[in-house]
Amino acid sequence: MKRKLAAGNWKMNGTNASLGELQSLTTAHPDPRVDILICPPATLIVQAAALTADSPLMIGGQDCHSAPSGAHTGDISAPMLADAGATAVLLGHSERRENHNETSDLVAEKALAAWSAGLTAVICLGETLAQREAAQTLDVIATQLDTSLPDGATGTNTVIAYEPVWAIGTGLTPSTAQIAEVHDFLRARLADRLGAAQANAIRLLYGGSVKPANADEIFATSNVDGALVGGASLKSADFSPIISALEEHPTTD
Numbered sequence: 670m671k672r673k674l675a676a677g678n679w680k681m682n683g684t685n686a687s688l689g690e691l692q693s694l695t696t697a698h699p700d701p702r703v704d705i706l707i708c709p710p711a712t713l714i715v716q717a718a719a720l721t722a723d724s725p726l727m728i729g730g731q732d733c734h735s736a737p738s739g740a741h742t743g744d745i746s747a748p749m750l751a752d753a754g755a756t757a758v759l760l761g762h763s764e765r766r767e768n769h770n771e772t773s774d775l776v777a778e779k780a781l782a783a784w785s786a787g788l789t790a791v792i793c794l795g796e797t798l799a800q801r802e803a804a805q806t807l808d809v810i811a812t813q814l815d816t817s818l819p820d821g822a823t824g825t826n827t828v829i830a831y832e833p834v835w836a837i838g839t840g841l842t843p844s845t846a847q848i849a850e851v852h853d854f855l856r857a858r859l860a861d862r863l864g865a866a867q868a869n870a871i872r873l874l875y876g877g878s879v880k881p882a883n884a885d886e887i888f889a890t891s892n893v894d895g896a897l898v899g900g901a902s903l904k905s906a907d908f909s910p911i912i913s914a915l916e917e918h919p920t921t922d
């Protein structure tokens with residue numbers, strides 16, 4: 670039995686004033702039936718982790734370097750994230766792949782670094798609109814999964830987030846049939862590689878324009894074990910109903 674996961678990615682948003690949103694979330698969900706992860710900007714991780722230390726809410730980073738330390742100006746390592754109080758890190762988000770030319774090979778190196786630091790790697794993948802329209806979605810997903818995920822993945826150290834690039838921040842979402850097709854495919858491909866038990870333990874999140882209004886429908890979809898939410902995670906008034914919707918389907922076998 671695995672608990673589902675509601676993850677929020679604040680992206681490049683948030684200042685000290687935003688920490689009040691975390692307090693509102695912990696107040697609204699003191700004993701949640703699902704796991705909750707917030708990935709604020711790096712500048713807020715220490716404060717966010719301290720603020721939520723006595724709550725079930727977990728704090729994560731949005732990226733890490735593949736090396737533990739060194740001459741990498743502007744980068745943050747996985748051990749630094751762990752030291753700051755993070756327990757997870759997003760890797761391979763499409764905005765990192767596009768804006769920073771991150772490849773799936775690099776994502777796999779970062780995942781190994783995350784695991785070494787004791788962090789859960791939330792590995793993101795998804796097709797562009799052009800790829801979907803060219804009927805390449807499953808091929809793209811297969812290649813990204815195979816290459817981004819190193820050997821050694823477990824339900825504890827890994828979460829996979831399917832985020833169609835064309836659904837991120839656009840208000841567009843795939844149909845539940847399209848989401849199910851990809852999530853069922855991911856589960857089967859993981860099973861081919863890891864065996865059914867290990868594959869089943871890895872949570873598969875959907876991300877891309879998840880809102881309170883569509884959360885119910887998405888969370889009832891086959892092999893959806895939670896969500897990775899961007900814009901609607903910035904305000905507790907938006908994220909809290911999404912968490913509550915996930916609590917209607919809190920676990921899967």
Ligand SMILES: O=C[C@H](O)COP(=O)(O)O
Pocket residue numbers: 678762832836837838839840876877878879897898899900901
């Ligand atoms: O990491 C989150 C995703 O990019 C989804 O963002 P969004 O909910 O604003 O579409």
